[in-house]
Amino acid sequence: MLRRLFPTCASAAWMLITLAGCGGEEAAQPGPPGGGAGPEIAVVHGAPRAMGEEPASEEHAVEGYAAAMASNGALVAVGTTKAVYELGASGPLQLAIVGDGPDLPVSTGQVRAMAPYEEGLLVAAEGGLFYTAGGALQPSLGSEALAALTITAMNARVVRVTTGEDDATETHLALVTTDGARELSRGEMVSWTVEGEAGAPTAMLAQQDRIILAFEERVYEIDKATSKAYPVLFDAGRIRAIACDSLACEEGSLIYLASDEGLVERSPDGAYTLYPLAAEGEPAVAVESFALDAQKQRLYALAGPSVLRVHAGALPDAIATATPADLPRRIAVDKLGDVWSGGGLAVRKHAVGAPLSFAADVRPIMHEYCAGCHADGSQGAPRVDFTSYDVMLEAADVLLVRVTQGTMPPAGYEKKLPKEKIQILIDWDVTRAP
Known part of the structure; x- marks a missing residue:
């Protein structure tokens, strides 16, 4: 029987101060650490580069609308408005809920978010918090503080650590909930708030020394050492998701924001670039979601009619045609490097896996x-x-x-x-x- 314990979480609240529009001495120092007027944004127009022939694909029906997707090693899954499916060579397999408790849920209900954790996936759903290492779902046996949260989005930062002669990994979770942003790291859960922002964030990413929070069009870079939030002083549209181009998301990694105005890139030196994914004068193409190939450290995105392969400092490549859908779409990458996209009542596998190349x-x-x-x-x-x-x-x-x-x-x-x-x-x- 599957049995996975989730860390005990101690709650701690940090109040952060935005440096623009606030009273006191802090308001006299607007902008990011080190001074200056804050990062400006460069704009690079152009449509994604076409990659030639359309890759082979196969589509499978699922019950309920695809609401979340995630992968961890050989495990790839989609969460719908009704259930969780493991995705494999033979297509989707609905996962049953197993356990010994008298209050075992009959179903997950609507799945809200999924993220890799340890050897499996953590699933936040209407019916509670679940864990799967493949084959079945088990209610998470974690802390009441975590289970009580209504999680709407989460992403994981996986860091390799050395303990004695052995290497191990630590998973740090960034959680967007209906009442704020939280980070779960080494058994402690910290609540992050920005003074003047009363609503829930729309996206979050956590690094070792930095938090990036988005509240619709407003983006903040938070310095963990000083507990201060620095507003990013440009408008790049409504931010839906934030992702890193590497699993550990170390200092020096590139960070990407999914916006209704296109793809936003934050380079390691703090410079921002907006790619509207369209020619100048044409309407921008919204980016909906990201997925990282953890094996090859390749980042993919869903935008308009295309599955995109994201590149540092350049326009992305359009590598496959995405299934159109009226509702938000999701994306994940399997161990072979093939991309799975979920939209509406179906998931599609795009055979784009390829070995590393120059x-x-x-x-x-x-x-x-x-x-x-x-x-x-x-x-x-x-x-x-x-x-x-x-x-x-x-x-x-x-x-x-x-x-x-x-x-x-x-x-x-x-x-x-x-x-x-x-x-x-x-x-x-x-x-x-x-």
């Missing part, structure tokens, strides 16, 4: 973390075009030694190369596919 996986890393100095030889760096496949082949051996030793990028460079990006370079080096 063009799709390595070049974006080199562009984001290396080209800033090496492209023009600035800051004393040798002039090298690391976005060229031929150049990269010649330099790969030396480059991998330097990035694994931590000497490239050099200490003090504003864009730290996350461990997960280094692992992509190491994995690509096995085949060095173009």
Whole structure:
């Protein structure tokens, strides 16, 4: 029988101060840490790049409208307005609820949110909080404080930690609820609020040192060390979701916001870019949801008629046609790298899984973390075009030694190369596919 204990949570409330429009000494210092007038947003017009032939796909019916999707290793699932289905090669399998308690729920009711946790998935639904490692659902045996929350969205940050000689992982959850934002980390649950924002946030992302909260069109970057919220001073439309381009979401990772005005990218140096996903003068294409391929650290999004592959500092690729739906759509990625999209009363598998390649996986890393100095030889760096496949082949051996030793990028460079990006370079080096 499945049995998974959820950590005991201690509640702690932090009141955060926005630095614009507030009285007192803090109001005299508007903008982000370090001064300045706050980040501006660059706008890059253009439609997503088409990727050629439409990949093979297969569609399966489910009972109820697809409301949430998530994956963890080989486990992929969709939560609908009536049940939870595990998605596999033979299609959706509805998961039964198992357990010993006298008050065992008959059904999940409407599923509101799903996220990876430990070896399985955590499911927040109308009928309660559930956990599955595949094959069945079990009511979560976690804290009453967590079970009492009405969770509407959640995402996970999975961090690898070393304990003695063994490696383990820690899951940190960001929870959007009907009465605010919370972060569950190492057994403690912290409530985050922003002074002047009374309603529930529409999206949230948690890093080790930073929280990003969205309240409709208003976005705040919260410095955990000082417990202060800094308003992001631009309007990029209503924010529906926030995602990271890596599972650990370390400092140096790129962050993306799904907006009704397109795709918003936050680079490691704090600069924001809006991609309306349309030519200048044409209506912007709204982004609905994100999914991360945890194996290859590839981020995907649903926007308008397309499934998008997101790239650092560039327009995304349109890799497949998404099923149109009147209600919000969701997305997840399986262990093979194939993308599942859920919309309406069906889920569709898009066979887009592909091995790591220089063009799709390595070049974006080199562009984001290396080209800033090496492209023009600035800051004393040798002039090298690391976005060229031929150049990269010649330099790969030396480059991998330097990035694994931590000497490239050099200490003090504003864009730290996350461990997960280094692992992509190491994995690509096995085949060095173009």
